[in-house]
Amino acid sequence: MLLIRCPHCEMERPEIEFRYAGEAHIVRPPDPAAVSDEAWADYLYMRANPKGLHAERWRHIHGCGRFFNAVRHTVTDKILKTYKAGEPKPDLGAFATSADR
């Protein structure tokens, strides 16, 4: 089980308090009607699914209930950073060295 730091509670809590919520920084188009079928399908279904660093959404569902984002390495399962939803996506390249060490 992972220990995950909730950026709202500012605490490390066990993974069972959290729920995974998919890739982060996929923004719902503000005017969906103006989006092409292809672009809408991309928004609905296409995900990066990388082997390596992944910015993803989590919710502290059995804690404060808030959604937040995390940078996780999909090979090691290490969570390298958590941050509040709405904050900019971190530069994943900056984590690469520490994760692959």
Added chain:
Amino acid sequence: MSGPFRTPSGGRIDRAAPLSFTFDGARYVGVAGDTLASALLANGVHLVGRSIKYHRPRGILSAGAEEPNALVTVIRDGGRVTPNLRATQIELYDGLVTVSQNRWPSLHHDVGAIAGCFSPLFPAGFYYKTFMGPRWLGSNWAWTRVYEPLIRRAAGLGRAPTSPDPDHYASRYAHCDVLVVGSGPAGLCAALAAAQAGGRVILCDEQSEMGGSLLSETTAIVDGKSALDWIADKIDLLSSQDRVTLLPRTQAFGYFHDNFIALAERVTDHLANPDPASPRERLWQVFAKQVVLATGAIERPLMFPDNDRPGIMLAGAAHTYLERYGAKPGHRAALVGSHDTIYRAALALARQDVVIAGIFDNRSHPDSDLIPLAREAGITVTTGATIIGTSGRLRLSKVRLGVLSDDGSARDAGDLACDHLLMSGGWTPSVHLFSQSRGKLAWHPDKQAFLPARSHARVWSAGTCAGDNELSEVIENGFAAGENAARAAGLMARPRVAVAVENAQTLNGGSLGELPHPNRHSRKMAFVDFQNDVTSEDLKLAVREGFQSIEHVKRYTTTGMATDQGKTSNMNALGIMSSQLNIPLPDVGLTTFRAPYTPVTFGTLAAHSRGDLFDPIRRTPIDSWAQDNGAVFEDAGPWKRARYFPKAGEDMHAAVRRECRIVRSAVGVLDASTFGKIEVVGPDASEFLKRLYVNDFRNLEIGQCRYGVLLNEAGFVIDDGVIGRLAESTFHVTTTTGGAARVLHLMEDYLQTEFPDLACWLTSTTEHWAVIAVQGPKSRDALAPLVEGIDLGKASFPHMSLAEGKVAGVPARVFRVSFTGELGFEVNVPADYGRSVWELIWQEVCLYDGCAYGTEAMHVLRAEKGFVIVGQETDGTVTVGDLGFGWAVGKQKQDFVGKRSLSRSDMIKADRHQLVGLQTVDPKIVLEEGAQITIESSSTAGAAALGHVTSSYWSDALGRSIALALVSGGRKRRGERLHVPMPGGAIEVVVTAPVFYDPKGERLGG
């Protein structure tokens, strides 16, 4: 006396504390400190089991967790029967009852041993090849007639207990700076270093006593003390510190992500009379900042023909039995090997007056300080020698010697009598947990071993598991690992005092693979994997048949796949593969080490999660009334819901028919408390609901409610419910029973991440309200006398109204809604009043000859009206259009969740599966839910179905069966005859509108 093979003194046993035990009904006496294995050996018992495939007599091979042969069943009492325990790990207690396994009628006379005569029937890949009997006999002939009966006779370890486990098991979490696994010299020193740095330390060891290999160390002097005194000092030092937790009898069995380690602690298995309040075992789930693995090494057997007779044992194990347990393996020993361990064992045995018939060193020029010592002790040492065969039916009686030539062959050199043979092929570092941590292993040719290299985990390895050999080196590296771990955990390591080690024996050597023997292709078996009865020939056959990857060979031959996971066999298997394929050993590859390191009981893994605590049950505030009134319950997710209320002599169908009839003719009450309820509050509440639901809520007046449909972003229906407006900024939202948590999660997701600009708050009120549905033409008459502050009149409280008032004196929210098609109300009262208000309503209902009805009648009544149930009519691929709910979609709405998807090309195809009604041509036939629908009465195989039946019931109101279905292009097929193919023939049906009863909705208006 505790056995004729007991030494007079020494070891970690208490000869003054005899313990009586039985093995296969025979009574023996051991002493405190014994394991079952050491006590049996002290009594001269070597034959302890039969092998799994060939039923060959087997003895005790090892002295630890790696034991492949000596698996026994421990019987404490009726429900406390534990099979497949390793005799080497079972601590003796007074009255211990044990039996051997895999033999019939007895260990000494086993009918199954005949399987050994049929060994050609069990070649490598046996399990795969048996499926390919001669084709003319039919595909299954060989399996059902020959092989399966043989396997069933031969297979299996111990028998599973037949009654429930009466013990209880505990589970706990722990956090520490440094977890040290293994309490041998390296682990002890690592724990000391980490503790001195001020860290929270957990030190666990699978054995009953801390100290590891030092517990059988009799020559070395550590810090001027004997090894045993030195351990005692260090354990005292550790146990005096509050921040140190010592866990003996605790196996670290799994190393998971992020330094999360699972330990299994045996709490009571070693006690004659355990405290019933104590758990039998305890699961520790440890979050460790840093981990030090000091897991030691496991000795390898040698592979020569008939290397598996009782009396053949690992040399290091014999040394442990002698020095730690005071148990001699016999009177007359022969030793063979490629590692100096054989000299240490021989010297120790000789000191206890065991006759050493000879030491046969596979190496032509061994170089050990112990060889001159052995010769001085009068022991014959032969180099360049081996064993090429053994004799003795149930116990070794003699070995056949071989002389190794330079060309790698072996020449017969005659027999040698002995009652036990001790072997050592060297030691394999235990890298299991390191590998589980997803650490990479590196091959070290100088040590002929895979050793820990890089890991993503915060893990350090020290001692023999890391390739250390000499005791001084082990101690030094143990300290270093503990200091490194402490520093990495953010602590300050203290300066270390050097530990002086004198007189430690240095042991070198080792080999991998099979020893040469002249009868290469004979049927003599040289076992690689003792537990799964895999021989060197099996591996060679696999290679000859073209297998090259160790992962494939493992599965094909089953080598390493027994419960011991090949602890004693994997490296030898690689050695054989390497020589057969003629490639370097590391190129053969290495199979993956998986948790658990040793078998773990289900009880430990389940801990408290059993019985009532296995899966929580949710019950409504009215549940107790339903129980008192004979309800039959069904599961709805975690909820228990009353399904129907049978009267005497009624089956479900009779009860449901009666309940439906009474609701349609008078009045019925239903406990609807399980429906999900979410209070949506705030100035932007209506805007939020507008963006989420397909319906428009901005024009919903206060005191009105509306049926709402929720889609996911892909455009598919995921929930529905009634939404009422209590005030300008307060909405009472209901969801399906199963969807409550999911809908709240989805709402929170949108509110927090997509629409954070909206001022709106969500609260789950599912458990706040008890909900009593009162439905039927007499519902108003029954309810009205209890209602204060709300005029239930037709004009003042029309269909889809909502008001707050009092019911039976209790503050209530009353909805005028109907899920039956009849005049109806739903009364929400605070949960604590649920049962009392229900009972008062019930009294009124009884005045009109009403009834309580359950979910089954609810389903029939709603199906008669064509009301869908999300999750029954829908399956995540159904749109509002498919359901015919286009009317619900707010036409003026620019956007709502899922709207954009509704115009994708796939969503507007004419052949989408649409909701229709089905009526069977024979009105008495009730269709099966889930049945497929076809055009033809006998479709060609492979033709796609038109759709499927989603709901199907007998309708008492209509006097016939009814069904709802999703059918391709269904709305255009009204009046068409279709078919529902069933095993007894196709059932003819007519497509209708999905409303069967009161299609104009006149009954609602009353």
